[in-house]
Amino acid sequence: MSEKLDLNLENVQKLVVTPKLRQALTILQLPAYDLANYLQQEMAANPVLELDRPWEEPVGEDPYQSQDAFGQEWLEYWFSDTPPQPVNRREHVTVLPVDRWYALGQDKLQELVLQIRTVVASHKTQELAVMLLDYLDCSGFLPTVDAELAMATKSTVAEIMAARRLLQSLEPRGLGCYSLADYLCLELRARGQLNACWEKAISEYLPLLAAGRVMQVAAALDCPATDIQELLDLLQLLPPRPGGELAPGRQNQFVLPDVVVAKEKGVYEIYVNERSLPRLILSPYYLQLLRKTKEPNVQVYISERIRAATWLVRSLEQRRQTLYNVALAIVAGQHDFLEQGFSHMRPLTLSQVATSLGIHESTVSRAVANKYMQTPRGMYPMRFFFTSGVADSSGLGLAKEGVQSAMRQLIAEEDTSAPWSDQDLADLLLRDKGITISRRTVGKYREEMGILSSRRRKRFQM
Numbered sequence: 163m164s165e166k167l168d169l170n171l172e173n174v175q176k177l178v179v180t181p182k183l184r185q186a187l188t189i190l191q192l193p194a195y196d197l198a199n200y201l202q203q204e205m206a207a208n209p210v211l212e213l214d215r216p217w218e219e220p221v222g223e224d225p226y227q228s229q230d231a232f233g234q235e236w237l238e239y240w241f242s243d244t245p246p247q248p249v250n251r252r253e254h255v256t257v258l259p260v261d262r263w264y265a266l267g268q269d270k271l272q273e274l275v276l277q278i279r280t281v282v283a284s285h286k287t288q289e290l291a292v293m294l295l296d297y298l299d300c301s302g303f304l305p306t307v308d309a310e311l312a313m314a315t316k317s318t319v320a321e322i323m324a325a326r327r328l329l330q331s332l333e334p335r336g337l338g339c340y341s342l343a344d345y346l347c348l349e350l351r352a353r354g355q356l357n358a359c360w361e362k363a364i365s366e367y368l369p370l371l372a373a374g375r376v377m378q379v380a381a382a383l384d385c386p387a388t389d390i391q392e393l394l395d396l397l398q399l400l401p402p403r404p405g406g407e408l409a410p411g412r413q414n415q416f417v418l419p420d421v422v423v424a425k426e427k428g429v430y431e432i433y434v435n436e437r438s439l440p441r442l443i444l445s446p447y448y449l450q451l452l453r454k455t456k457e458p459n460v461q462v463y464i465s466e467r468i469r470a471a472t473w474l475v476r477s478l479e480q481r482r483q484t485l486y487n488v489a490l491a492i493v494a495g496q497h498d499f500l501e502q503g504f505s506h507m508r509p510l511t512l513s514q515v516a517t518s519l520g521i522h523e524s525t526v527s528r529a530v531a532n533k534y535m536q537t538p539r540g541m542y543p544m545r546f547f548f549t550s551g552v553a554d555s556s557g558l559g560l561a562k563e564g565v566q567s568a569m570r571q572l573i574a575e576e577d578t579s580a581p582w583s584d585q586d587l588a589d590l591l592l593r594d595k596g597i598t599i600s601r602r603t604v605g606k607y608r609e610e611m612g613i614l615s616s617r618r619r620k621r622f623q624m
Contacts (some may be wrong), residue, residue, distance in 0.1 A: 290325035301403035334405030374618035419536035509551030
């Protein structure tokens with residue numbers, strides 16, 4: 163069997179992702195804030211690019227400078243490692259640095275330390291309370307037994323208990339409790355609503371209460387089911403963890419809308435937000451230098467930089483036009499939602515928008531990635547408007563959000579002593595709304611909304 167090399171010529175069409183195309187795709191996918199940072203980097207790398215209207219730094223003395231300095235001195239006073247000590251103090255207990263506790267953020271930790279040091283308590287109790295912050299879990303509980311904490315901090319159990327009570331008196335109330343049951347009892351006791359029956363129900367039968375087994379708990383405690391139902395209603399109003407609002411990742415995050423939809427004279431107008439982006443132009447200095455210079459190397463360099471800058475500006479314009487077209491298709495597809503709310507949201511897919519605009523589906527996906535649209539009904543991620551749905555009597559279909567809105571309305575009007583099952587909800591949606599949906603889909607949507615099952619929604623009338 164002989165082997166030989168052959169040379170063949172073929173015509174093949176394929177897409178080659180060049181650096182310019184990759185840059186255009188990157189610009190299309192970036193949201194407004196990240197795009198502003200990207201353009202700053204491009205201006206630093208390409209001297210031909212410059213701002214149309216350069217940003218100006220404020221001139222003159224900052225009127226708040228003295229206040230900021232005073233605030234810094236105030237923080238240093240409260241959070242210094244060696245706070246002012248009483249004259250008659252004989253021993254010194256080291257305070258842990260404020261950045262040791264990883265469960266909460268630095269700012270929230272400083273807020274708790276400030277509360278501790280302003281509470282009327284002995285200096286020993288205050289310092290132990292600050293040290294116990296390092297042992298709290300991410301929910302604000304302190305499950306470690308007092309004896310172990312006493313050994314770790316070289317103190318007595320009585321001193322640990324006093325420090326734990328100090329933590330529990332802070333805001334949010336309940337920090338430092340042993341467990342969820344301990345926290346719930348503390349919260350109801352502070353409100354003057356805790357009795358012996360309820361305390362035993364929380365301490366011994368909390369899992370059954372969470373499962374909604376009111377009759378079983380009432381039988382075990384030999385008390386009326388209406389009393390246990392009242393307790394369950396109160397517990398559902400309490401936050402599930404004392405430190406839940408302080409945990410990192412739960413703070414508000416602000417975003418810039420990439421597209422703004424406003425209703426003007428009965429017509430929805432679309433604006434691509436470019437206020438947060440620097441306006442780029444080609445540097446007149448380098449354009450003039452290109453015409454005057456006789457150096458070949460300089461001419462080549464400036465010409466390459468001008469071509470790169472021109473492509474960048476062209477990519478920005480292409481991004482703006484693509485965002486506008488996609489937003490226009492979204493407004494057309496979700497016009498009923500903009501007019502009447504969630505109950506009239508229609509199914510919409512990336513493929514439908516891509517077909518209507520004559521572009522590829524991946525382009526639509528990149529255009530809506532991590533971007534937000536400000537509408538008269540609020541600000542939403544652009545992907546929010548792309549949703550699946552089910553058939554309804556109108557023939558246009560109804561989006562998942564519309565079905566969930568209808569389900570929420572039915573559940574709000576149900577008889578709580580005999581709540582609707584998932585199959586009952588499916589039958590009611592078909593009879594009253596003309597929505598064809600299966601029992602399993604009803605259960606899936608109900609869980610996504612955080613609504614309990616019919617057995618757990620049942621209430622005993624008081």
